[in-house]
Amino acid sequence: MDGSLEKLTQGVPAEIRAAWAARHGEAAAERLAAAEDFADAMKEATTPPNTTDTYSKGWKVWQRFCAEQGLPETEGTRGALVAYVAWMLDRGRATPGRDGGRGYAPTSAHSHLTAAIVGLRERGRPVSKDAHSEARARLEGVATQLAKAGERRGRGKAAAADLDSLHRIAAACDGSPTGRRDLSLILTGFHFASRASEVSGLLLADITVHARGIKVAVVTGKTKRSVRTVAIPYNNDEPEICAVRAWQQWCEIYGRTDLTAAAFPRIDRWGHIGGAMAPDSVTNAVTRVARRAGVPIRWTGHSLRSGLATEGRKNGKDPVNIAKQGGWAPGSKAMLGYMQLADEWDDNAAAGLRRSGGQ
Template sequence: MTRTEMDDEAVAGELLPVTSPQVGDHLPAAADPDGAVLAAFDTAAVNHLADIRPGKTKAGYARDWQLWLQFLDWAGERTGRRVADTAVTRGTLVAFVVWLDQVVRAAPNSIDRRITGVTVTARREHGVEVPKEATVAARAALKPLKVDPERMARGRGKAPAATPEQIRAMNTAVPAPSGRKKHVPPAAALLRDRTLASLAFGIGGRVSEVSALTVDGIQLEGEGLKVYVPSVKGRPARTVPVAFGEHAATCPVRLWLTWREHLGRTDGPAFVPVDETGRLGQRRLSPDGCRIAITRAAQRAGIDTRLTGHSMRAGLVTTARKKGKRVEKIRAQTGHAMNSPVFWEYVREGELWEDAATDGLGL
C-alpha cells in the first residue's frame, strides 16, 4: 500500500470487549463453573504480569500509544473523520504500520514493538481486545520490511549533525504539491516547522525538550531570547540564551516572534499540531511530532542526509565547536553531562580540521 493510497483509504471494523471475570467476583451458577473459575485465574494472571512489568516497558507502551493517537490524528485530517482511540482493527493497524514506515520512517523492529504496545494498551487500559486477525495482518505488512537492509539500518548509529546551511535550505524550500490530492502544507505548518528547527538548533535541545517548551518560558531580551528548557525525564532544567541569527530565514529570534504572534497567546505549549486547513491544535506537539516535522522539512528541501530531531542538537555542538566556542559553554547550552560520550564525539567532530596533522606539511 502506498502512502497516497493510505491517505484515501477509509478503514472500519468491530471491536471485541473484554468480558473475563476478575478474581473475587461473584460467579453465577453456570453450566461450566470450572470454566468461569479458570477465566478468573487467567484475568488475575494478566493483571499480575502487568503489575510486575518493568517500568521501562510500561513507559515504552505509553509512548507506543501516544504514537497511535498521533497516527489517528494524522489519518483523521486526511479522511475527514477521526475514529475512536480504541478503533484498533485490521485496517487501522495495517495503516499504522505503513505510516510508521513511510512517514515516521521507523525501523522494522521498532514497528514490531509498537504493534505489541498498542494491542497491550488497548486491552489493559481501555478494555478492548484487539482481534487476532488485526495483529496477524499488521505483521504480514511488516514482514517484507524486515528483509529490506536499508530499512533495517534505520536508527542505527549516531544522528547526523545538521548544519546552518541545511536549516537554511529547509526554511527556504518551496514545497511542491504531492500525492493525488496535490497537498501543500499550510503556511502555519511551514512557519511552525521553520521556527521549531531553528529554535531546536539554538537551544541544542532534545525533541522531548522542544516539545515541553512553553510560550511564557521564552522571553525576548536585548540580545536575543532567554529560553527556559523544562526538566524532562529527570534531567535538570536549564535557562539558555539564543542570540539573533545572521539570516532572516534561520534566525530563531525573529522566527519565534512571528510564530508567537500567530499563536496569539502568552502561555501554553510553544509548538502545537497544525491541521491541513492551517487550524492550530490546543495540545502540545509530541516529541515524535517535533522529530517528524524536522525530518519532513529536510525531505521537502531535497537534503540527501536524513536529518532527525537529534540532528539539531548534534549540529549545535559540532558547529559551535568549529566556530571556536568553549566546550563548557556548549555543554551548558545543551545540558549534556560532563561524561557524556556522545557529547565528546560531536566535539571531536567539530575539531576534526582544527590544526589537522596533515595541514601545512608540504604534501
C-alpha cells in the same frame, strides 16, 4: 507527596522485614519498610516519563527471553544475563529490523540489559556486580565482532544539522502557520541543542523575549543538567536563520495569549491549531521539513541537538559554553562525539604535515 511514613505497604520482601524486626523490633521494622515505600514513591515521581517507558519496554524484552528459555524472570544470574545478551544480538527482536534481521543493534541491547537489571532490582532481586560486568563485557565483545565483520545495525548517530541546511530550510518554509511554526521549531531547537521531548514540552511561558534575544526555560530535561534556562541572541549576521526573529514571526500568527498553551502545537491540514506536539511528531516535522528543503542527509529530531555541538565547535565556541547550552555535563562523551564530527577534518592530526626546517 507530604513525606509521611505512616502508611505501611508491602513493598519490602518479607525476609528483609523479618531481619529488621529481629534487630530493631516490630515498630522500627514498620518504619523502615514505610521509608522504603516512600523512597520508591519519590523515585517514581522524579523519574522522567520517557525513562520509565524505556525501562518498561526493556523489561518486556527480558520477559520474552525468560519465557522462551524457560528461565525464571526474577533471577539475574551471570549465566542468564550472558545468555540474554547473546539472544538479543542473535534473534531477540519480535519483528525483523530494517536489515531484515532479528538481532538487536548493540546500543538497543545495552538499553534492554540495563532495563532488565533495573527491573530485577526493583523486584527485590538485585544483580551482582560480577554478573552485571560479565554481561556488559560479552555485549561489547560481540559488538566489536559485528563491527569487524562490517555488519551495521540500527540507525546509527543522527546526522548533525548544519548552517547551510538551516538556510535551505528557511528558504523552503512559507508564511503559512505550519511554515512559520516549523521554521521556529527547528531554529529554536537547534540553538539550544534540543531533544525532541524538550521541544514538545515547551509552553509559551517558557520562551521570553528580551532586548538581546530570547530565553528558553527547559523544564522537561532528562537529567539535572538538562533542566536549564538558555539565552539565544539575535543573529544579525545571518537574519534568515535567526531563531529570535522566527519565534516572533510565529507568535504573530499563533496569536495565543494563554501562557500555558504549547509553544509548538499541532496544526492539521486545514490549519486548525491543537494541543502540544508529541516528541515523535517533533521528530517527524524535522525530518519532513528537511527532506522538503532538499537537505541531502536524513535528519531526525536529534539532529538539532548534535548540530549545535558540531557547528559550535566549528565556530570555535568554548566546549564549556556548548555544554551549558545543551545541558550536557562538562566532558560528556556524547557531546565530544558530536564535536569530533567537526574535528575529523579541521583538527586532523594528519592534516598539513610538513618537514621541519621548511625542507
